Amino acid sequence: MNVTDFSPIIQFLLEQQLNLDTITLLLLFPIVITIVVVLRQVIGIQAFGIYTPSFITIAFVFIAQDSFWDIKYAIAIYVIVLFVGMGMRFVLKKLRLLYLPRVAINLTVVSFSVLFTLAVAGYFDRTGFASTSIFPILIIIMLVEKFVTVQIEKGNRTAIILAIETLIIALIGYTILSPTTAIGRYMISLVLVHPLTVLLVIPFNIFIGKWTGLRFNEYLRFHDVINKIK
Amino acid sequence: MFESIRASKNILGMNARNLTYIRPHNLKKAKRLADDKIRSKRMLKKAGVPVPRLIAQISSKRTLESFDWSILPTSFVIKPNKGLGGEGIIVIYGRKKGTNNIWIKSNGKTITAQELKTHIGHILDGEYSLTNTPDTAFFEERLKLSKTFRSYAYKGIPDIRIIIYNKVPVMAMLRLPTKESGGKANLQQGGVGVGIDMARGTTTTAVQGKSKIIEYVPGTRLLLSGIKIPHWDEMLILAIKAQEASGLGFLGADVAIDRDNGPVFLELNARPGLSIQVANMAGLKRRLERVEGLKIKSAVRGAAVGKNLFGGEIEEEVESTSGKSVVGSVEEIEIIGKNNLKIKTKAKVDTGAYSTSIDTELAKSLGFEHVINEFDKIDLINYEITPKNEKFIKKAILSEHKIPDLIDVAVVFASSGSSIRPVVKIKFTMDKKTISAQVNIVNRSDLKYDIIIGKRNLYSFLVDVSK
Numbered sequence: 243m244n245v246t247d248f249s250p251i252i253q254f255l256l257e258q259q260l261n262l263d264t265i266t267l268l269l270l271f272p273i274v275i276t277i278v279v280v281l282r283q284v285i286g287i288q289a290f291g292i293y294t295p296s297f298i299t300i301a302f303v304f305i306a307q308d309s310f311w312d313i314k315y316a317i318a319i320y321v322i323v324l325f326v327g328m329g330m331r332f333v334l335k336k337l338r339l340l341y342l343p344r345v346a347i348n349l350t351v352v353s354f355s356v357l358f359t360l361a362v363a364g365y366f367d368r369t370g371f372a373s374t375s376i377f378p379i380l381i382i383i384m385l386v387e388k389f390v391t392v393q394i395e396k397g398n399r400t401a402i403i404l405a406i407e408t409l410i411i412a413l414i415g416y417t418i419l420s421p422t423t424a425i426g427r428y429m430i431s432l433v434l435v436h437p438l439t440v441l442l443v444i445p446f447n448i449f450i451g452k453w454t455g456l457r458f459n460e461y462l463r464f465h466d467v468i469n470k471i472k
Numbered sequence: 473m474f475e476s477i478r479a480s481k482n483i484l485g486m487n488a489r490n491l492t493y494i495r496p497h498n499l500k501k502a503k504r505l506a507d508d509k510i511r512s513k514r515m516l517k518k519a520g521v522p523v524p525r526l527i528a529q530i531s532s533k534r535t536l537e538s539f540d541w542s543i544l545p546t547s548f549v550i551k552p553n554k555g556l557g558g559e560g561i562i563v564i565y566g567r568k569k570g571t572n573n574i575w576i577k578s579n580g581k582t583i584t585a586q587e588l589k590t591h592i593g594h595i596l597d598g599e600y601s602l603t604n605t606p607d608t609a610f611f612e613e614r615l616k617l618s619k620t621f622r623s624y625a626y627k628g629i630p631d632i633r634i635i636i637y638n639k640v641p642v643m644a645m646l647r648l649p650t651k652e653s654g655g656k657a658n659l660q661q662g663g664v665g666v667g668i669d670m671a672r673g674t675t676t677t678a679v680q681g682k683s684k685i686i687e688y689v690p691g692t693r694l695l696l697s698g699i700k701i702p703h704w705d706e707m708l709i710l711a712i713k714a715q716e717a718s719g720l721g722f723l724g725a726d727v728a729i730d731r732d733n734g735p736v737f738l739e740l741n742a743r744p745g746l747s748i749q750v751a752n753m754a755g756l757k758r759r760l761e762r763v764e765g766l767k768i769k770s771a772v773r774g775a776a777v778g779k780n781l782f783g784g785e786i787e788e789e790v791e792s793t794s795g796k797s798v799v800g801s802v803e804e805i806e807i808i809g810k811n812n813l814k815i816k817t818k819a820k821v822d823t824g825a826y827s828t829s830i831d832t833e834l835a836k837s838l839g840f841e842h843v844i845n846e847f848d849k850i851d852l853i854n855y856e857i858t859p860k861n862e863k864f865i866k867k868a869i870l871s872e873h874k875i876p877d878l879i880d881v882a883v884v885f886a887s888s889g890s891s892i893r894p895v896v897k898i899k900f901t902m903d904k905k906t907i908s909a910q911v912n913i914v915n916r917s918d919l920k921y922d923i924i925i926g927k928r929n930l931y932s933f934l935v936d937v938s939k
Contacts, residue, residue: 283487338590341597394599395556397661454488456480463683463750464483470753472479 248434267300269433269440270419274299276443277415283450286459289408290388298385298408299415301378303426310422315363317409319356319382324405326355327386331393345387352386482755484746493637493760497721498742505718506740507602509553510610512718519717521710521737524730529553529610536592541573541585544611550592552600553608558658560600562591563614563628578627616731620702624689626650631728631738632668632701633748634711635756637721639768641708641778642759644668645751646675646701650690659747664689666696667752671783673704679750703735705775710737712771797903799933807923808899808906809838810877818921819902821935825926827882828909829893831916834923840896844913846875847894857883857890865892882912900925905932 245253255265274296281287289295298320305319306312330348339347356379385408393401420426433440461468484493498506505512513523527548530536546567552560563578573585592609594600601607621630628649635643645665652662659665659681666678678696680686688694701707711725714737724744730736749756759782768774805819807830815837832844850873855865862883869881869892880895893912900907902925909929916922 286486341594341599391604395559400660452491454485454491456483456485457487460483460485460746461480464480464755466683466685467483467749467753467755468476468479471482471755472475 243431243434247431249437251437252434266430266433267303269437270303270429271296271300272440272443273429273433274415274419276447277418278411279447279450281411281414283453284457286457287407287411288404289411290385290392290404294385294388295408295411295415297381298412299419301381302412302416303420304378305374306416307421310420312422313413313416313420316378316382316416317413318363319359319379320385320409320412322355322359323352323382323386324389326352327389328393328398328401331390345390348390349383349386352383356383479755482758483749484756484760486746488757489743489746493722494743497637498723499719502719502721503742506720506742507554509551509555509739510608512740513612515717516714516737516740519713521713521717522733522735523737524549524615525613527611527613529608530592530596531608533593533596536589536596545613547614548611549614550588550595550609550611552595553610554601554603555595555607556600556602557660560591560595562588565614615728615736618702618729618731620699620729621648623692623694624648624696624699626653629728631726632707633665633741633744634708634725634727635744635748636711636715636723636725636774637760638763638766639712639715639771639774640763640766640781641670641711641775642763642782643748643752643754643756644670645748646699648689650680652680652690659745664696665747665751666699667748667754668701669783670781671779673701673707675699675701677751677753679747682747683750685750702729707735708775708778709771710735712774714740716771796932796934797905798936799903801935801937802921803902805900805902805923805925807834807838808901809835809840811839813837813839817923819900819923819925820921821925821930821933823927823930823935825924826928827884827926828911828929829914829916829924829926830898830911831919831922832913833917835896835913838898840877840913843875843877843894843896846873847878847913852892855892857885857892859885880910884912884914900929903933907932 245256248256252265256262275292278289278292278295278299282289282292302313302316305316327348330351334344334347337344360374360379385405389401389405392404417423418425419429421430456464505515510526510529513526516523527545528539528543530539548564550562550564555561562583564575564583565578566576568574568576568582574582575584575588577583595607595609598605598607615629617625617629624630626649630646630648633645633647634641645667647659648664648666650662650664659679662681664678664680664686667676668674669676675697678686680690687696689696707727707729710727711723714725715721715723718740720740720742722742722744724741726738726741728736728738746756762781763777766777768777799821801821803819803821804816806814806816808814815834817834830838835841835844850869855861855868857865865883866881870878875894877896878894879897882893882895884891884893891914893914895910895912897908897910900909900923907929909925911923916924
């Protein structure tokens with residue numbers, strides 16, 4: 243796609259020295275959030291709230307830019323961060339420390355394990371993945387606190403289920419928006435050629451926000467009750 | 473398929489709960505009250521709702537350091553003020569013999585004052601608080617398990633969740649702690665929820681966790697249905713009073729029963745869960761819609777309305793376990809006669825009669841006019857109607873007169889006069905069941921109902937005379 247194909251708005255933004263990646267991601271972000279909203283409100287995938295899956299989606303899109311299957315590295319970091327975070331909670335529990343210092347120690351160990359993972363990835367596979375920017379990785383690390391909170395409040399099982407759901411949402415979002423897929427490329431050209439179409443998510447969200455129907459997973463959950471009353 | 477979609481309109485989903493019920497009816501102020509256990513305790517007590525006694529509270533590290541442990545009774549509960557889902561609660565059963573600062577927990581293990589102190593420290597740091605912000609810890613009296621539930625509850629105390637909307641109790645369930653739930657009565661943690669018939673306060677169907685339907689207390693042969701909840705009416709009224717005092721329009725009220733003090737109000741819940749629908753095998757949405765806009769003047773009135781509107785699940789329960797439908801003493805039926813002639817009418821259901829009789833006119837409309845005409849021609853005076861003669865009469869008539877569709881002859885002995893009647897075969901549909909019946913034809917023109925259904929054709933029904 244040429245710069246001349248872009249909407250005049252985008253061309254104007256580029257003239258003001260804005261980075262094309264930044265523009266694209268900012269325009270895709272409302273779409274990411276809306277995808278998460280639909281998956282949560284209509285399908286019923288819970289995940290960790292709305293921010294976490296959205297940010298993780300963006301992080302995934304950012305980490306795996308060159309080829310679709312680079313997503314495996316992003317998943318690897320995700321899984322390692324969660325496992326280390328969870329494991330550390332059990333180790334630290336025995337020390338009987340106050341909450342915040344405990345989280346600090348936990349995150350320290352998580353940071354070192356990510357560093358180690360990147361080093362290993364760089365050693366075996368020189369695709370440039372190891373030189374990924376720190377921000378998407380920090381976003382994934384942020385997940386640890388969220389995860390630990392849920393672990394405390396709702397137990398390990400729920401925390402793991404929510405982590406898996408978050409991963410699923412992020413992968414769906416990644417598939418729809420990554421420049422490595424056909425649909426992703428279409429979405430990107432759409433937002434660059436007609437950036438204002440993104441605003442359609444507002445009426446769409448107003449509709450979803452007023453919708454009081456059963457979520458897809460509730461049909462499954464209340465299946466027996468529905469059969470009983472019909 | 474369409475039926476399922478229609479039935480699903482009875483179910484309250486998360487979206488409708490949040491948008492239609494919680495948002496407009498549970499204002500922020502009321503929600504904050506519900507999330508603050510100490511404040512709601514005070515508020516409820518003022519409104520005359522009994523609550524577990526508050527022993528002491530600790531709101532800072534300094535008070536924790538200087539706390540006098542000797543003021544505590546032998547058994548008590550420690551709770552975080554803004555806790556969620558029963559997390560951070562420690563139940564102390566008693567002091568270890570011969571010690572002063574070692575206690576026994578509900579799981580039989582001991583805990584020292586030092587360990588309790590660390591736990592309270594975590595509570596103060598907000599580890600168990602809804603918002604992860606600094607919190608207060610408090611001690612309250614421990615409720616004692618009432619006799620009714622002794623064999624049903626694993627360790628902890630069962631409680632009763634009642635959904636109150638517009639001052640009317642709409643649905644309720646008994647929550648039993650199990651081994652899986654670690655003695656907590658919370659469904660999400662594997663507790664058992666048992667539906668309750670609102671009118672009678674008797675348990676019906678049960679669910680464990682989010683959607684597993686069960687019949688017995690896990691690991692036992694104790695039936696979960698049919699448990700009579702003690703103090704039922706009193707509990708409904710407590711819950712309604714709590715709604716009035718708290719200002720929560722859509723309330724999940726948790727009430728427990730103390731062995732010594734009877735019903736005690738445990739907790740206000742501004743965001744009641746939806747599994748109660750699975751426990752009751754019934755939808756909440758339709759029930760909420762039915763009490764919408766009613767003007768309820770008092771708690772007693774509200775309880776009566778709830779009981780009237782939402783009782784009766786027991787009946788369905790009987791139907792599903794016995795396979796029989798429950799009918800009243802007068803039922804709307806459809807009769808299928810000759811050549812598929814169909815007539816709708818009201819039937820008298822009478823377990824005092826042996827066989828089923830229909831009126832002459834009705835029989836004619838059902839296509840049996842020729843039977844009646846032919847039968848009238850028979851000279852019946854020759855037969856002496858006595859029980860001894862019954863077999864003979866039947867045999868004689870059936871062999872001498874070949875009338876099409878006449879399948880039998882009934883000899884009826886009644887105080888008002890005995891008679892010989894023609895018998896034909898019909899089918900009737902009552903409460904969705906189709907029964908094939910041999911019915912006798914008699915003049916019932918002076919009676920209110922033109923068909924009376926007797927015992928012989930009632931084997932697949934139970935008769936509820938109050939219906």
